[in-house]
Amino acid sequence: MYTDIKPVITGVGIVSPLGIGKEENWKQLINCKHNIFYSKKLDVPIAILDNFNVADSQKQYKMAILAIREALEDANIANSFHNKKIGFCLGESKTNLFNKPFEYSLLKELSKTFHFNETSCMSAACATGTLTIIQGCKIIENGNCDTVICGCSETSIHPLYIAGFKNMGVLTKHIPSPFDKDRDGFAIGEGACFVVIERLEDAVKNNRKIYAEIESFSNGIYSDNTLSIGSHLKMKQIIKKAVSGHTPDYIHMHGTATKLNDYNESKAVFESFNNVDKISLSSTKASTGHMLSVSALAGTAFSLLAMKNNIVPPTLNFKQTDINLNLDYTPNKPKTKIINSSLILSFGFGGQSCALFLKKHKCGQYA
Numbered sequence: 001m002y003t004d005i006k007p008v009i010t011g012v013g014i015v016s017p018l019g020i021g022k023e024e025n026w027k028q029l030i031n032c033k034h035n036i037f038y039s040k041k042l043d044v045p046i047a048i049l050d051n052f053n054v055a056d057s058q059k060q061y062k063m064a065i066l067a068i069r070e071a072l073e074d075a076n077i078a079n080s081f082h083n084k085k086i087g088f089c090l091g092e093s094k095t096n097l098f099n100k101p102f103e104y105s106l107l108k109e110l111s112k113t114f115h116f117n118e119t120s121c122m123s124a125a126c127a128t129g130t131l132t133i134i135q136g137c138k139i140i141e142n143g144n145c146d147t148v149i150c151g152c153s154e155t156s157i158h159p160l161y162i163a164g165f166k167n168m169g170v171l172t173k174h175i176p177s178p179f180d181k182d183r184d185g186f187a188i189g190e191g192a193c194f195v196v197i198e199r200l201e202d203a204v205k206n207n208r209k210i211y212a213e214i215e216s217f218s219n220g221i222y223s224d225n226t227l228s229i230g231s232h233l234k235m236k237q238i239i240k241k242a243v244s245g246h247t248p249d250y251i252h253m254h255g256t257a258t259k260l261n262d263y264n265e266s267k268a269v270f271e272s273f274n275n276v277d278k279i280s281l282s283s284t285k286a287s288t289g290h291m292l293s294v295s296a297l298a299g300t301a302f303s304l305l306a307m308k309n310n311i312v313p314p315t316l317n318f319k320q321t322d323i324n325l326n327l328d329y330t331p332n333k334p335k336t337k338i339i340n341s342s343l344i345l346s347f348g349f350g351g352q353s354c355a356l357f358l359k360k361h362k363c364g365q366y367a
Contacts, residue, residue, distance in 0.1 A: 255283020
């Protein structure tokens with residue numbers, strides 16, 4: 001996809017219901033942990049970060065700060081802002097109702113803290129996270145910045161959003177079980193995730209540890225109905241455009257544990273590859289809950305760590321599927337596998353979607 005530049009990911013920072021920091025999140029994920037519980041107050045299962053004693057109005061900002069700082073430190077550029085042109089791509093799937101609408105801007109607050117050279121903000125439902133990476137790649141390709149920090153922070157466990165999702169019929173009444181025949185929806189989670197993108201040439205010159213090369217991506221509209229998915233065909237088009245004939249070793253599925261998404265996404269994957277039996281798949285939303293805009297970024301972070309450690313994260317709460325395509329959903333426990341490439345899928349409400357294809361750097365440098 002790229003001619004003059006090749007973007008690479010050199011830093012990762014994450015906060016999720018599994019914990020603070022990429023190492024804690026990865027440890028909990030591959031140990032098959034989750035932090036989803038039933039809330040009597042909201043009358044639904046939710047996923048929150050334990051012992052994070054911050055006011056609701058400050059959660060989004062505080063989680064973003066933690067994730068951004070980890071990503072910068074991970075990329076070893078936290079103390080060298082003066083030597084670089086730093087861009088910032090922030091995604092938000094919706095208004096943060098814990099703050100007064102139109103009076104609070106997360107982008108403005110974070111820009112005050114970090115003094116970015118160029119900023120942009122976007123919203124594309126659950127596909128927002130990976131779209132920030134696409135935007136970051138474009139900023140680097142245009143030569144506007146040397147480095148771009150891309151990501152999202154989300155606090156949507158609010159009574160109004162809960163009511164809306166209940167009316168849509170997408171929230172689980174029990175526990176999220178992606179691809180299982182008894183799946184009935186997701187649990188809303190909260191968190192933040194940011195990644196650092198640089199040119200491959202710069203990363204090698206500065207002896208960065210490289211997580212992966214951003215090989216290609218695609219985005220588009222997969223459905224013209226907010227609540228229903230009539231067909232898997234547009235999903236398949238987005239997948240095939242992203243991989244350009246290649247077969248990923250691992251696919252981080254959107255995997256919301258809703259009837260229609262899981263079926264159509266699975267069918268799209270099945271029809272996109274001639275050797276689908278070689279691919280391992282999983283959804284981590286049964287571990288973290290559905291963090292909405294953050295989920296695609298978390299999927300990217302988990303895919304990077306899967307490639308680094310050659311471990312496929314599990315799909316929890318899986319008993320038996322009604323999707324009879326013989327796909328490997330990595331049920332209930334992780335498995336060891338050489339992972340040289342990953343595909344991250346995100347299919348958001350309103351039909352917005354994105355597919356991001358990553359490959360290991362040929363020199364094998366890892367954080």
